Amino acid sequence: MRLRRRTLLLGCLWLLTACGSRSGAPDPVDAEREAALARFREQAVAWAPCDPSIFPEVLLEPLATLGDRLECATLRAPLDWEVPEGEAINLGVLRVRAGDEAARRGAILTNPGGPGGDGLILGALLGLVFASNGGAELGFEAAAPELLGAVSSAYDVVGFSPRGVGGSFRLYCGTNRRAEPPGFYTDRSPENVQALLTLGERQADACLNTPLSQYINTEQTVRDMDLIRTVMGDEKLNFLGYSYGSWLGAWYAKRFPQHAGNIVLDANVDFTATFEAIFNDFVRGFERAFREVALPFAARNDAVFGLGGSADEVYAVYDGLPEDLKAVLVQGSLSIFAALYSSEAVPDIALTLVAARGVDEALEAFGDTLTLDNFDAFAALVGEQTYAEDAFVDELARTYALTLAQDYLLYRDFLENGPYPVELPPEGAVGTAVTCNDAPWPQGAEHYIRRGNEAHESYPLLGGALTAEPCGFWGAPTAAMPETPSEMAPILMVQTGFDAATPSEGALRAFDSLPNAALIYIENELSHGAFPYNTACVDAAVAAYLLDGTVPQTRVQHCDARPLPGETQVYPPGGVPRPAAARVSAQALLRPAAHHPLYGLLHDTVRQNAADFFGRGQSSPWSR
Structure with missing residues (x-):
């Protein structure tokens, strides 16, 4: 309707220009x-x-x-x-x-x-x-x-x-069409990839059902x-x-x-x-920050965190976690993804990995499937774990571990009780509309299957999430x-x-x-x-x-x-191990002098x- 109206206006404009220009009206x-x-x-x-x-x-x-x-x-x-x-x-x-x-x-x-x-x-x-x-x-x-x-x-x-x-x-974007919650995007099975695609398609549909979305750019x-x-x-x-x-x-x-x-x-x-190219940069940037800044920091301070003396050893702690616990670690209340936005939060990433390793050990020892009914028993087990030799780190990590345990239960319950209506609040709705309306995106599922698989291989921290892209089902900007x-x-x-x-x-x-x-x-x-x-x-x-x-x-x-918290020099990407004689106290690393x-x-x-x-x-x- 809008296109027809614009066409008529343009036609009228041409006629008026052709006929009215002689009179100067x-x-x-x-x-x-x-x-x-x-x-x-x-x-x-x-x-x-x-x-x-x-x-x-x-x-x-x-x-x-x-x-x-x-x-x-x-x-x-x-x-x-x-x-x-x-x-x-x-x-x-x-x-x-x-x-x-x-x-x-x-x-x-x-x-x-x-x-x-x-x-x-x-x-x-x-x-x-x-x-x-x-x-x-x-x-x-x-x-x-x-x-x-x-x-x-x-x-x-x-x-x-x-x-x-x-x-x-x-x-607001919403539809009564439901979508099964996909598992963590590191799961590249055909079933989970399809669930990721369906989520993106349903979100696009929810926003395109709102006529106002075309004006959000x-x-x-x-x-x-x-x-x-x-x-x-x-x-x-x-x-x-x-x-x-x-x-x-x-x-x-x-x-x-x-x-x-x-x-x-x-x-x-x-x-x-x-925006598609920007998102490719995005997942690459987070992978690099995780591996070349956060993990070397933990390795330099192995005497405090006990995660390993090299970035590879620290990464192995993360990589060895079960997928659902990785999902909680990346997306949950103590998100290492969110922590990578700030130098001041880098020590929290190391502490969260310490806590996650303990939760993983508790899950293996617990044996039963975690439910709301037996969560208190599991929380008691988490509370009995030893997380670090340093008493200060041990106590902080125990607190973090209890939060991770609660998030893990919440996440498992979420996965098991779908499908859910597809809804986006204003922030997500505007983010989707602007991203899809501002620049062209390839359309269709195959591109995003391939894109997510390739990004997952190169940048496993976030790369697989590129499959769940609403803009692949949006149409023209x-x-x-x-x-x-x-x-x-x-x-x-x-x-x-x-x-x-x-x-x-x-x-x-x-x-x-x-x-x-x-x-x-x-x-x-x-x-x-x-x-x-x-x-x-x-x-x-x-x-x-x-x-x-x-x-x-x-x-x-x-x-x-500026140096990272608790450190006195700036390390280049990848860093170098800190000499043992230069050990920093846990309090200096995890509770540095706070900004206002x-x-x-x-x-x-x-x-x-x-x-x-x-x-x-x-x-x-x-x-x-």
Whole structure:
């Protein structure tokens, strides 16, 4: 119906152009469109105090220090920017106003990634950190307090809920068609591969049954972003985006080069590629981070963890676990997958492996099938296990093991009580719609069987999950990233060398596509998303660029990584065994000096969005 209407409009436009051009009469179609757009571009923004219920409790007291600088509003935008006279939607927006309104230079729009991440909390957190002189007034060890404080004086910091999530209108995907929960994706039997395929197909069907899903793509979102710029009265849009936010920011800069201001892209996806290629990078990046960062860390500290003195020996502990316990270890409450988003969580990966080895031994000793009725007896057995020689590690691992045991029971119960209705909440629905709508995907089952099998052989930690891909059953995309214009404002990219979710190879390909971009590169850092990094090399450079567009003097500025928790030096990929004389205490490894809790919350907001996005296509008790 929409296609027919567009065809008729185009036909009318041709006739009016052919017949009306002689008289010079205005084009009624253009006039109608401009009038429809004006109702959005000229809307008054009713800023008001934010509802405190949208924030985590830990944020309420610090945010109160902002006073009336913290405000929220709801904007109206077209459902379809190609048909602005049609239906309208709500967009939730938050801002921390510039501290010196008389000297205000504009706004910095922020995005935490996903796709599917709600940006309101990130906007509040970044606004709070900048307003408190880089967090120095909150107890942060701020590396560039004066510069970040100056940014807060001159710029509003804005967070928004992208269409489909949060404080904007919400997209839900669901169908009464059911799907059997597949086993862990490392099971490549024909039956389990088919279950993975069916799950992907049913999720695509659930979203395609929702007509709104065709309007959830990055093209529509960047036009929403430009609307935010327009109604705030700014000539330029400044932007700080993480992960998918780099895809979003690059798209905006290409679509609206005349309005692109200071654009910072952190934890960069390869925005020259398709999402399918990005996912291939993704599973490769996690495999490398696991084997070349997390496992060597455990091996260097074998005296603490007792998992083995080489990365291969530590990997053998993981590889020897039963598949259902691996599923819990990767996807559950103590997910090693989620831990690989942050350098600070690397010691937790080693501790979780210690706990999982003990749970495996308890399962073998228990003998019976674990059920809710006999779980107490199994939990008692888990509690009696010895996990490590070090008493501190032993006690922590026992606590972790009890959590793994509970997750294991939950997972087994989940597998045995399907099939389940196929439903995706807003975050997963938007992640699926954007991924499938933004770029083409090969269609059909055979490609994804082969893709998952090959990825499993090369990258067994996550590779098999590529089989359960909804986009293989979606059809054609509804958007396409614009070409890079001949003139673009200089973009500043920030990238860590061992980012698992957005590996450096893809980030560097994207960087190479932008001749006037600059890059801050932290070579041996693992974490997904760096800024603020609490080193002057990173934070001062980003703050100077956000403040007045000053780019580093060299195209690539190399910054030193911080050591992993408890360690005093940075090890190259693969690392080297730590000499026995340099043994670090368990307390130093597992309970290092903590960052301010809000600093952790800021980075966790980015990393959790990314982790949730990958889980959108998986079926488990934790995705429901």
